[in-house]
Each structure stands twice: as C-alpha cells, then as structure tokens.
Amino acid sequence: MDWEACKSFWPNAAASHFVSSDTHKWHFQDVGEGELILFLHGAGGSTHSMADLSDNLSRHYRCVSIDLPGQGFTEKASAKGFGLQDMADNIRTFLDQQGLTPFAIVAHSAGAAIAMRMALDSSTLQKTKIVSLNGALGNFRGLAGIFFPLFAKVLSANSLTSRIFSTLGQSKSRVRRIIESTGSSIPDLNLECYHALMSDQAHVEYTLDMMASWSLDKLLIELPKVENPVLFLVGQGDLAVPPDTSSRIAKRMQRAVVQVEPALGHLAHEESPAVIASAIRAFLN
Numbered sequence: 001m002d003w004e005a006c007k008s009f010w011p012n013a014a015a016s017h018f019v020s021s022d023t024h025k026w027h028f029q030d031v032g033e034g035e036l037i038l039f040l041h042g043a044g045g046s047t048h049s050m051a052d053l054s055d056n057l058s059r060h061y062r063c064v065s066i067d068l069p070g071q072g073f074t075e076k077a078s079a080k081g082f083g084l085q086d087m088a089d090n091i092r093t094f095l096d097q098q099g100l101t102p103f104a105i106v107a108h109s110a111g112a113a114i115a116m117r118m119a120l121d122s123s124t125l126q127k128t129k130i131v132s133l134n135g136a137l138g139n140f141r142g143l144a145g146i147f148f149p150l151f152a153k154v155l156s157a158n159s160l161t162s163r164i165f166s167t168l169g170q171s172k173s174r175v176r177r178i179i180e181s182t183g184s185s186i187p188d189l190n191l192e193c194y195h196a197l198m199s200d201q202a203h204v205e206y207t208l209d210m211m212a213s214w215s216l217d218k219l220l221i222e223l224p225k226v227e228n229p230v231l232f233l234v235g236q237g238d239l240a241v242p243p244d245t246s247s248r249i250a251k252r253m254q255r256a257v258v259q260v261e262p263a264l265g266h267l268a269h270e271e272s273p274a275v276i277a278s279a280i281r282a283f284l285n
Contacts, residue, residue: 001072001196003027006196009192011052012029012065016047017029018073019097021093021094023076024070024094025074027072028047029051030062031054031063032059033058035104036064036102037057037061037064038100038104038105039065039066040066040106040107041065041071041108041109042108042109042111042136043068043109043136044071044198044203045071045108045109046067046072046193047066047067047072048193049108049267049270050106050108052187053269053270057106061104066094068091069082070082070209071207076206082209083215084117084214084216087117088114089121101128102128104130104284105118105130107132107133108267108269109136109266112132112133112135113216116130116219120219120225129229130230130231131231132231134234134235134238134241134243134246135249136240138216138249175194176191179191181240182238182239182240182266182267183240183264183265184268184270190267223252223253224253226254227254227255228255229283230253230255231257231279231283232258233261233276233279234247234260234261235266235271236260236261237262237264239265246258
C-alpha cells in the first residue's frame with residue numbers, strides 16, 4: 001500500500017507511526033492515554049476498521065491499532081509465514097520491542113484467533129482482557145471445511161490471482177456488495193478504505209497467503225486453557241461468521257461471556273462504534 005497516496009483520507013492518519021523489525025515494517029496508530037488497549041483487525045482489513053471504535057475508547061484508554069503482517073501498510077520484510085502461530089509470535093515481538101503490555105485486546109474476526117493464541121503463549125498476557133468482535137473461531141462447516149482451505153491454497157499459489165482479485169476490487173460497487181454480503185452497512189469513508197485495500201495487489205496477495213496458511217485445529221483444542229476474561233460480542237446479523245460460533249466456544253472456556261447485538265452484522269464495530277464501545281467499557285470496568 002502506498003501511504004503517501006492514501007494518508008490524505010485515511011482515518012487517524014495523524015496518529016500513524018512506522019517502525020521496522022526483523023520481520024516487518026509495522027504500521028500502527030496510537031491515540032489516547034491510560035491503560036493500553038491493543039486492536040487487531042480481521043483478515044483483509046486494516047487500522048481503518050478500528051478507527052471509530054478506538055476514537056470512542058480513547059477518551060478513557062490508550063488505544064494502539066496495528067495493521068496485520070503484510071496487510072494495510074505493514075510491509076513484509078522476511079520470508080516468515082502468515083499462519084496463526086507466525087502472526088501471533090510476530091505481534092508479541094512487536095509489543096515487546098515497543099515496550100507495550102496490553103490491559104486489553106479488542107480483536108475482530110480472524111484477529112480474535114490471534115488474540116487467543118497470544119494469550120495462551122505469553123505469560124505477560126495472562127491477565128489481559130480479550131474482546132472478540134464476531135470472532136472467527138470455528139472451522140468452516142460441511143463441505144466448506146474441505147473446499148475453502150484448498151481453494152485458498154490454490155489461489156495463493158497462482159501468481160495471477162492477486163492481480164485478478166485486485167482488479168475486481170477496483171470496482172467500488174463490487175466492494176460495496178462484498179461488504180454488504182457480511183450483513184453490514186458501513187460509512188462511505190470505510191468503504192473508500194476497503195476499496196483502496198482490495199485494489200492493492202500486495203495487500204490482496206498477503207491476505208490470500210494468510211487464508212492459505214490458516215489453521216485453527218490446535219487453537220480450538222487449547223481454547224479451554226485460556227484463563228483470561230473474554231467478552232464475545234456478536235452481531236446477530238453476521239453473515240460471514242455464524243453467530244452461534246461464539247456461544248459454542250464460550251461454553252468451553254473458563255471466564256467467557258457472550259453479548260448479542262441484534263441489529264448488527266459482521267462489521268458491527270464499524271456500523272455502530274458507540275454501541276460497541278459502550279459494551280467494551282462495561283466489560284473492562
């Protein structure tokens with residue numbers, strides 16, 4: 001992604017920072033003061049997805065949002081993979097290098113799996129509270145459980161795929177239909193950001209690499225070991241992740257609660273950031 005081409009319209013651009021590590025050149029945004037909340041977006045997203053939510057919460061907390069490895073404006077700097085364990089390890093290294101220990105992690109969709117993996121692997125995060133926003137914490141059901149991972153691997157192995165997908169993403173109307181297919185209607189600025197992301201070949205390529213490398217098998221076995229307090233915020237209108245996924249997972253965990261927002265979809269935090277922020281504040285307090 002070209003930061004110079006996008007910074008004029010990118011949400012919270014004035015709060016953006018770039019730092020390099022052995023694995024990535026990280027893009028993150030830092031707003032507010034107080035106890036630290038780390039924000040993790042879902043696959044194919046970026047910090048823009050969390051901007052309105054972090055703005056709401058920055059009145060009470062320090063809010064740090066990062067672009068996942070290879071996505072948004074975080075540039076890949078090594079041959080390290082994009083699997084769940086790799087991402088969790090890389091983000092924990094980033095936090096250590098920046099001297100950051102989150103009081104809470106707010107994570108959307110696939111980001112919730114990363115947050116759980118981080119909590120399981122790090123002694124410094126054992127007391128960190130976790131908020132899962134429509135967490136993608138279940139394997140695909142039925143035939144999709146077989147075909148989706150295979151399809152993703154085929155896509156990521158084809159050098160033409162990212163060019164084809166980024167070309168499709170250049171249609172704003174098509175991007176809108178993709179977003180609406182998740183059950184959400186979001187502000188025009190957010191749509192503009194998704195349009196920029198889906199039009200960028202590198203962003204699409206690394207998102208496909210993430211899809212192809214993704215496996216939840218080990219995490220799903222170990223989730224009952226998570227001792228952190230966890231809030232599952234669920235949009236009842238989510239058409240991307242079945243809403244009952246969070247309820248089924250929460251029953252297997254030690255300190256998990258579920259809260260359902262009836263009128264919201266997969267991008268609930270972009271649709272109604274004030275509503276989601278209120279629920280998060282109540283949980284953290």
